[in-house]
Amino acid sequence: MNYRHSFHAGNSADVVKHSLLIALVRALQLKPGALTLIDTHAGCGLYDLAGDAAQRTGEATQGVLRALAAADPLLDAYRAVVQAVNDTAEPRFYPGSPRLLAQLLRPQDVLILNEKHPEDAETLRRVMRDIAAVHRRDAYEFWLAMLPTRTPRGLVVVDPPYEQTDERERITATLAAAQRKWAHGVTMIWFPLKDRATHARWTAQLRRLGLPKLLHVAHWLYDAEQPGLYNGAGLFIVNPPYAFTQPLPPLLAALRAALAPDGHDGTLTAEWLG
Template sequence: MNYRHSFHAGNSADVVKHSLLIALVSALQQKPGALTLIDTHAGCGLYDLRGDDAQRTGEAEGGVVRVLADNNPLLDEYRRLVRAVNGDGESHLSPGSPRILSQLLRPQDSLILNEKHPEDAKTLRAVMRGTPAAVHERDAYELWLALLPTRTSRGVVVVDPPYEQTDERARITATLGSAMRKWAHGVTVIWYPLKDRPTHVRWKQQLRRLGIPKLLNVEHWLYDTDQPGIFNGSGLFIVNPPYAFTQALPPLLEALRAAIAPEGHRGDITEEWLGR
């Protein structure tokens, strides 16, 4: 499945991913110690919803557009960060994870971004100019391991690939296993699209076999029944989520479900511990 960021910017998957990243980083920042935030597949960082790629799919209408019109206070911080990149004008820009994370940085925190695609990396550098982010152009999985353990005692690695390669899930599984041996206490977030259920069930079983003690799985299914051959939603594997995050998660998930459920569908967002 090819999931280039520019075609899907601001869709329901972006909303869920970014809302949970905001909640996760905010929970970690309840302690004053510095954080290192690493995004292995950073993309362009900022997307114009009026551009050809976004207009071709129109997926933002079911994601960021709906949430900006929603009034649930649990989504206020997400709305604030989206509006911040748009200034006082119409909200036609959708921030990717790099711009979301850069807005959350405290003076003691650091942000490391990586994008292997040369043109996207060039765009990313321009988008992140004026922020303290460091931008790399390396193989994502090599960089993931090379930067562990982080220079600060705490950190978050965000893994958000386009799933263009057939071995993407296998590479993630192998790299995560190696990463846990180097950085067992670190927080890792792995995003994935949901298309067909059997593929994901097999992957979940493979991840269980890694024996990670604290592995949380959040899944967002858009429709009440699986829709064959199309994008059905997205999920996140979260390694070592902090207690403050998991305690606040149920009402946030319900707010997200209600805000972006497609017309005629209730949708479903679930959380499940895989490693306990």
């Protein structure tokens, strides 16, 4: 499954991922100590929703545009980061995780980005000039090389395109190695959902790692699996703080309601795997 960011900017997966990323960072920032924020697959940083790639799929209409139109105040934080990169009510641009994280930085925090794709990396350097360091390395080698973080606390965001057949295996192996180096660290791993059987096998593999605090968030868009189609997306979050998990259910309910396709309720749930 090809999930290069530019074709899917602002879709329902981005809305859920970025809403939870905002909530997670803000929960971590309740403590005054410095945070290191690391994005292993950073993409371009900023996306043109009127560009050819985004227009080819049109997925923003079922994602960010629905979220902006929703009345629920629990989505205000997400709406604010989108509106911050736009001059008009209807967004022309969509902030990827790097631009989103840059908006959340405190003076004591550090942002480190990595993007291997040469064109995307060059765009990212322009978008994030004077804001963050940008690397162009293998994402999994980079992930481990950055650990443990120089600050006492940190967050690693792993958001691959899932173009390689062994992507899930590499994530599983790297996560296991990362936990040996940085057992207390927080990690957020994004994934697409295409069929339940494939995802169940991967979930079982991650459960066998025996991580003491592993949260599984899954957003199934449709009331029944749609064979051969994109069915949703989700997150694995390692070591999320209580300040994030305690208020999470109402936020998930608000996101599910805002993003449900016409004729479907869908589900957006969180469960502990360890």
